[in-house]
Amino acid sequence: MREFKILAVVVFFSLVTYWGVEPFAHSQMHKHVEGDNFQYSDLEDSGKVGDAQRGANTFMSAGCIGCHSVESQGMAAPMDPVMAAGAYGVNPPDLSTAGALYDEKFLAELIKNPAHALNVEHKFDPAKGKVHPMPGFYGLGGDRDQEVADIVAYLKSIAPAEVEPKQAFQDACGRCHEMRYADWTQIGETPKFDSKQESLKHQLKVANYQDKLKDYMGKTPPDLSMMIRSRSEHFLSTFIEDPQSQLPGTSMPRVGLTEEGKDKVLAYMTEIGDPSKEKREAVGPWVIGFFVLFTILAYFWKKSMWRDLH
Amino acid sequence: MAKFEKANSVEEWLDQRLAINKVKKVMAYEYWIPKDINFLWAMGMILAMTFGVLTISGIFLLMYYKPDVNLAFDSVNYTIMSEVGYGWLWRHMHGVAASLVFLIIYIHMFTGIYYGSYKKGREMIWLSGMLLFVTFSAEAFSGYMLPWGQMSYWAGMVITNLFSAGSLELNGLVEWIRGDYVPGDAFLTRFFMLHVLLLPLVIMGVIGLHFASLRIPHVNNQEGEDFDFDEEAEKYKAGKKKESKVIPFQPVFLSKDVFVMGVFMIFYFYLVFYHYQFALDPVNFDPADGLKTPAHIYPEWYFLWSYEILRPFSKDIGLVAFGFAQVAFFLLPFLDKSPNTKPAHKRGKAFVAWFWIMIVDMIVLTVMGKVPPVSPFNEIGLVAALVFIGLFVALPIITKKEKAV
Incomplete structure (x- = not known):
């Protein structure tokens, strides 16, 4: 007792x-940050129902492919990443998976007013002569909200039904963030090179890209290899939803992921940064079970040793 | 030369040359421990075992760790965690054991204080134990540098800065310790050396001393009862086991220790697999960056109480208070003037109060050492630090007045 x-x-x-x-x-x-459950409730919903077919035409007429590629539809990027970063600060994203990864309301607002949707108006203030590199869409003369809804409908219609976590990470985060434990740089996965010259050429390209990116963002965005262990899941969720909520003034834009998209990004970050998670869960019960057995046997040993002592 | 006869067994052969039977007798089968003890008496063996776990897991980690500022972080977080089979397990075991070892050290220490096990001939047990506490602290700190994350770097910066001794501004000394103006490669490699070679050697030596210091005064018991060990041992050997107040280390004492170890291992592996975050600080998973100070710099939980004795004061007074906190516990056997070697509850109200206030105060200091330095935490921390110092000043006075029981 x-x-x-x-x-x-x-x-x-x-x-x-x-x-x-x-x-x-x-x-x-x-500080405690309550998330918004990826509702983007600060953004308006125009209520328009988009038409993908019309959207395909609007998409072409609006000039999106002047900067963006849509590789799944055979539309190649007009510039290579380093040159694009030189022109815009960061390589404009390929839009093949945009309809699947990003919130509809967010996409609509992004097309109309990029700095507002991305939550970077503190950085891009036209009054101070700083405009976001992506121009807003002023419409083709009809109902602009309808035209935007059509473009969003088009993007959703061409998006794959299922985006792999790795793809989600690369598309949503990978043009600004490195992931060196997955051989990922801002200009793509690092291939194997046969010669040192080729490898150095590639490194130079990466360095040039990162230089432009640094000018654009103010600092080189961090490598995300270990972020899943250095930040809590709650922090990462709320930060991805709205970086300003956790780091006021940061130049990281709101990326507009849906909750599902965010889960995929976190799943990939876990796969790279915490690969032992499954093994831990598999091995744990066996080791603990062993020691439970050990302790039970030890208890009987102790009992027998102390029996005639009292 | 001694005369050797033909041995009939390996055991006999060894006994002729190494006297292994005598060794076994002296070290185990006739090493006498009091019978009247509780599970807190198993903490010593748990510490020895945890040190063993740390050594073995450390050896495995050492095979892949690279002490170089450009490679260290990735060798730990990529090579060991992703590429080496079960590398993650060894790392989590090492990290969690390093944290738990301090929990057990504190339990072991406060057991000693509660039962008065540092008094009357047991001073060397206490002093060698405190020496172990200090070397374990140095071992923990040097190990914390090795992953070369943000907390390694900044904790290294803050702690080595203490050696500038406040207004004395001994910056040369700080540079000499770091091998550089700021923590860098020279810093990392020397702490690597300390962590994997010099300090473990010192620890092993002091563990030997700590064990040896138990021999003459013997282990204390639950009631602080003073009896003749030789007499009681004779009773035991004569078969009067019920009457005898002692038990042999092997196998009787050990059987209880092994059971307590089993319980401890269940708890330990539960933490290793499901609850390791407290021992592997998230901030240290960001690579060291000398240009980016983390929002909050704090030591591991086991250093927080002494860190908090440093923090609420001005620079110089803080350092003096911090220095005092480091040596205060060493002085315990000499500050306790009581004639009694009894458990606290038998020594009268004053010492019981002293003991529990000390425990609560250390916990308050520990918590305040981690929270941000804002009001009211600053004020609570200051009061707790003053109480800590006050308790050591009060100890000789209240123990002198203690009546012999």
Whole structure:
């Protein structure tokens, strides 16, 4: 009985200490950010129902492919990534998966007013002569909201039904962020090179791209290899949904992922940054089971050793 | 030369040359431990075992770790965590054991304080134990540098800065310790050396001393009862086991230790597999960056109480208070003037109060050491730091007044 009382005291003080230095201290260190469940409720819904076929024409007429590629539809990028970064600061995204990854309302607002949708108006203020490199769409003369809805419908119609987590990460994050544990740079996956010259040429390209990106963003965006372990899942979710909520003033734009898209990005970051997760869950019960058995046997050993002592 | 006869077994052969039977007797089968003990008496063996786990997991990690500022982070977080089979397991085991070892050290220490096990001939047990605490602290700190993450770098910066001794501005000393103006390659490689060679050697030596220091005064018991060990051992050997107040280390004491170890291992592996975040700080998964100070810099939980004794004061006073906190526990056997070697609850109200206030105060300091330095935490921290110092000042006074029981 006495042993249990002592154990209770030890456990009590250990738990109080744990509570103080972990949950309590962290609640004091990080401000609490409530997410919006990826509703993007600050953006308006025009209520228009888009038509994909009309959208295909509007998409071509609006001049989107002057900067964007849509590789799934055979529309190649007008410039290579380094040159594009020189022109715009960052390589404009390929739009093949945009309809699947990003929120509809967000896409509509992005087409009309990019700086507002991306939540970077603090950085791009036309009054100060700073305009976002992507021009807003002023319409083709008809109902602009209808035209935008048509373009969004078109993007959704060409998007694949299922986007792999890796693809989601590369499309949504990969033009600004490196992921060196997956051999990913901002200009794509690093291929194997046969010669040192080829490899150095590639490295030079990456460095040139990163230089432009740094000028554009203010600093080189961090490598995301280990982010899944250095930030909590809650932080990453709310940060991806709206970077300003966690880091006011950051130049990282809101990317407009749907909740499903965000889950895919996090799944890929887990695959690269925390690959042992599944193995941990598989091995854990066996090791703990072994020690439970060990402890039961040890208990009987102790019992037999101490039997004739009292 | 001694005369050797033909041995009939390996054991006999060894016994002739190494006296293994005598060794076994002295070290195990006739090493006497009091019978009146509780599970807190198993903490020593748990510590020895945890040190073993740390050594073995450390050896495995050492095979892939690269002490170089350009390679260290990736060798830990990519090579060991992703490429090496079960590398993640060894790393999580190492990290969690390094944190838990301090929990057990603190339990072990406060067990010693509660039962008065540092008094009357047991001073060297206490002092060698405190020496182990200090070397384990240095070992933990040097190990924390190795992944070369943000917390490695900035904790290294802050702690080595302490050696400038405040207004004395001994910047030369700080540079000499770092091998550079700021933590860099020279810094990392020397802490690597300390972590994997020098400090483990010192720890092993002091563990030997700590064990040896138990021999003459013997292990204390639950009631602080003073008895003749030789007499009690004779009773045990004569078969009067019920009457005897002692048990042999092997196998009786050990059987209880092994059971407690089993319980501990269940808890330990639960943490390793399902709850390791507290021991592997997320901030350290960001690579070291000397141009980007983390929003919050804090040491691991086991250093927080002494960090908090440094923090609420002005620079110089803080350092003096911090220095005091480091040596205060060493002085315990000499500050405790009580004639009693008894558990706290038998020594009268004053010492019982002293003990529990000390525990609560250390926990308050620990928590305040981690939260951001804002009001009211600053004020709570300051009061707790003053209480800590006050407790050591008060100890000789209250123990002197203690009545002999």
